Amino acid sequence: MSDLSPAQRHKARVLAERAAADAAPGGVTAGSAYELMLYKLANDRRTLSNIQSMERKIVIKAELLPEYQDWIDGVLSKGQGGQDDVFTSLLVWHIDCGEYDRAVEMARYAVAHKLTLPDQFNRDIPTMLLDEFSAAYLKGKLATDPVAAVEILMRVLQLTDHCDAPDQARAKLLKAAAYAMLAVLDADGNELLPASKLPQAEAVYQLMERALTLFPGVGVKQTMDRLRARIVKTVPG
Structure with a gap:
């Protein structure tokens, strides 16, 4: 057609x-x-x-x-x-x-x-969405534009938030969204976080924290620890 x-x-x-x-x-x-x-x-x-x-x-x-x-x-x-x-x-x-x-x-x-x-x-549709969009980002297909990736992943999180789905599937999408946000946060290549970026850094940390709570094997613990250390060292400006 x-x-x-x-x-x-x-x-x-x-x-x-x-x-x-x-x-x-x-x-x-x-x-x-x-x-x-x-x-x-x-x-x-x-x-x-x-x-x-x-x-x-x-x-x-x-x-x-x-x-x-x-x-x-x-x-x-x-x-x-x-x-x-x-x-x-x-x-x-x-x-x-x-x-x-x-x-x-x-x-x-x-x-x-x-x-x-x-x-x-x-699978049901909410589970499929959680699985496929997290895999798309974590396997690199959706990672080429971190800003667009954040927007898309957050939209999927929001529209599936009220749906019953396996905790592991939701945890993986939370991880993908957090990693996409972290990529945006680190786009300037600066390891030191200015105070202006602290709210974004805390939001990333909270997403990973929720993912870890839902599924301890989600694989975010080391990234969380590194981010927490950077948050502690936040510089003025």
Whole structure:
């Protein structure tokens, strides 16, 4: 659908809006437009299943994602919270492909309406978000721009804060957010903390402290100790 004309794209979005609007909160999305999207997704999954390289799978997913944007826009625009396996599957794909802003936008809708992932994912959406966004930062995919990383990770923390999820998963996202904030704090390369940066340093420490409380094996203790020593030595200015 990425090569559709503007008129065809408009029609595709209208069909998506109708299907999403007709699905009652807590109900199931239905209709011919939804069935076509499910069929397309199944075909695309079959294509991906024939590829062994994870790196190559992500490349293919990134090439396919534009073909689903009209459907996603329709759900976000008119959706009433009906279960939509296409939408939730594509939420995971966006994270896989590094489309983090779009993923957070979709995640907010999915969490607000308590949507679920298809059975093959074996996790609920809040746990998946905690796992995947923490891994994206801690494995370097989201670390290229620390300022943007902080914004995204804090948004995920906020939208999952009220959700039931494993303590270990939440601890890892707290760790990722703390490390991203620390990277911003240390962007000037100065080991000595001026007093003006003390509030940020304390906020980083508190995030790591909470992570450690939730999961003692989260691996932040040495970083916490180093940061506490720097906080103690804070210089005026």
